[in-house]
Amino acid sequence: xxxxxxxxxxxxxxxxxxxxxxxxxxxxxxxxxxxxxxxxxxxxxxxxxxxxxxxxxxxxxxxxxxxxxxxxxxxxxx
Numbered sequence: 421x422x423x424x425x426x427x428x429x430x431x432x433x434x435x436x437x438x439x440x441x442x443x444x445x446x447x448x449x450x451x452x453x454x455x456x457x458x459x460x461x462x463x464x465x466x467x468x469x470x471x472x473x474x475x476x477x478x479x480x481x482x483x484x485x486x487x488x489x490x491x492x493x494x495x496x497x498x
Contacts, residue, residue, distance in 0.1 A: 441465050 437443050441464075448463055461469065472483075478484070491498070 441468075 434443070434446060437446070440477075445463065448458065
């Protein structure tokens with residue numbers, strides 16, 4: 421695949437994205453901001469932050485599931 425075809429494929433993929441979070445992530449990646457040490461926390465949505473904070477709070481309380489248990493449960497899909 422040459423550069424022109426690759427660009428066309430990328431344009432087509434980007435044109436099909438409707439999620440603004442994904443578009444912002446692509447923009448950040450392509451603009452090189454990740455290389456300038458942009459804090460990823462500031463690039464995610466409020467919902468994603470809330471979910472991460474909830475998970476950390478659960479972990480702090482010891483509400484954890486062992487990796488082995490998760491792998492066994494979802495083995496048929498992996």
